[in-house]
Amino acid sequence: MKQKLLFILFFYSLTIFAQTKQANNCPCTIQSTISEWKPDFKKGFDVKSIFNNFAYTVNGIYIAEDRDTVYQIKIIVDPKSYGTFVYYQHLSFSKARLINKQVTLCETTTNVHDGGWIGNNIFEPKNAINKRFVASDFFVGENYLRIDKSHFFSLYKCDKKSEFGIHDANRQRYYRKAYWEIEGDYPEISIRSFTQVDVKKYDKQQLAEMRNTVYARYNYAFKESGKWYQHFNKKPDYRWNHFKDVTPFITTVEKENIKYITAFEGPDYYDDQFNNDFLDFWQKLKTALQQTDKEKLYALVQFPLNVNGEHDGMPELKVSKQQFDKIWPLLLQQENYDMNDAGKLVSWYSKSAFSKADPFAEQMIHTKSNNIANLGFDNINGVWKISSAYADTELYPKIQNLLTADKAKSQPKKN
Incomplete structure (x- = not known):
């Protein structure tokens, strides 16, 4: 019994210590005391530098809370990937299992660790959301982060302090940026x-x-x-x-x-990873496009070509060989994003993927399916084909209307 009591007192002491340790990253939430925060992406992300961890990048962990729940957002901007992708994770943790349930008060919060750790307390997530999306060109040099086409986080800093955070206006929730080292x-x-x-x-x-x-x-x-x-x-x-x-x-x-x-x-x-038949297929596809040779291109496409929309509820569109000539140019003109030499995001079209010198070495390991830009590729009975395409919310209805019009024309007229 004595040992059990000592353990409870020890654990309680750790909890109190976690609550009283001062943090330097609490958010100011009064509008008059905050200003826009525009991270300096050129300086990059240095996990060993406390100041860089805060001021120069949106990379990191952000914490908010209400009475019963702690919310954690982790944001990683990946400048080396094909296009510049943002990895976004939102975790929710219940306070119910903790002794005090108020361990993350703004004035006393400790730093955050991976694995559900906040101070000396361990949280088990009750909800997790993971997303991967392409940052648009306005992301660089602006003070907001687009999570999807309708959901934005504004980036802010506290005046007279080196404190930073993000504000979710939809939920009126301020997330302070916590120091985070992997x-x-x-x-x-x-x-x-x-x-x-x-x-x-x-x-x-x-x-x-x-x-x-x-x-x-x-x-x-x-x-x-x-x-x-x-x-x-x-x-x-x-x-x-x-x-x-x-x-x-x-x-x-x-x-x-x-x-x-x-x-x-x-x-x-693969010891010699460039000996892959996808590379041969890619070169044939580039040649067919450069020579505008329709017959060569047709041979590299699986018909009907499946076109998918942004949401799961959108029906898959089937593009026949006869309809392909109308749809293909639209797919090539779809907008994507990439990095230029200055480290900034620039807009480009799918067609420009075929002019790159590097044939996407990271794709070469895949032997059955691949995705590049908005196009999907499958190895069908030992032969690579363009099998699918993605259309965003602007392009999808255009393709759908074209296919509907073709279907109406092909039907016999009633007397």
Whole structure:
């Protein structure tokens, strides 16, 4: 009984310590005391620099709360990926299991760790949302972040202080930016999309360790008799061996990288990775477009071509060979985004993908399906074909109307 009482007092002391430790990143929420925050993307993101972690980038973790729940947003901007993608994660944590339930008061909040840690308390997420989207050109040099076409976060800083945050106007919720440093080894797997150039820096054993590091970072409960428990239990950043399921914590960029490096660990690992028939197909496709040779192009398309909209509820459109000539130019003119040499986002069209010198080396490992820009490719009975395309909310109705008009013309007129 005495030992139990001592444990309760010890845990309570840790909680009080977590509550009283001062933080330097609480948000000001009075309109007159805040101003626009425009991060300086040219300076990049340095996880080891506290000031860079706040002022220069939107990368990081943001915290808000209400009476019962702590909300955590993690934002990672990936400038090395094809196009500039933003990885966005929103987690909700219940306070019900904590002694005081008010551990994140603005004046006393400690810094945030991966794996559900806030101060000395561990949270288990009750809700997780992961998104991956392309940042539009207004993202650079502006003071707001677009989560989707109708949802924006404004970026703000506190006047007279070096404090930063994001404001969700829809929910009237202010998120303060917390200092965040990726813990443990291989931080690169958590902050950018991997390509073959990245993966080839490591041997298979290192790739396996890197993949499991993500799980360890979020306090996954490895089997105590197993290899990885013994490996990570020796490391100071692996603390509790707590969660049986860390899926809610893992971000989209981490999921993509884990899937990607797993392919290199397995039987599809290529010592000469450029010996891949997708590269041959890509060159044929480029030639057909450059020569405007319709017959060569038709041979590289799976008909009917499936065109999908932005939302799951939009019906899949079927484009026949006869309709393809009208639809194809529209697909090539669809807008995408990429980075120029100055590190800024620029708008470009799908057609420009076929003029790039690098034939997307990161795609070469895939042997059955691929996606580049707004086009999907499948290996059908050993032959690569363009099998699908994506149309945004502006293009989709145009294609739908064209197909509807063609269908009406083809039907016999009634007397």
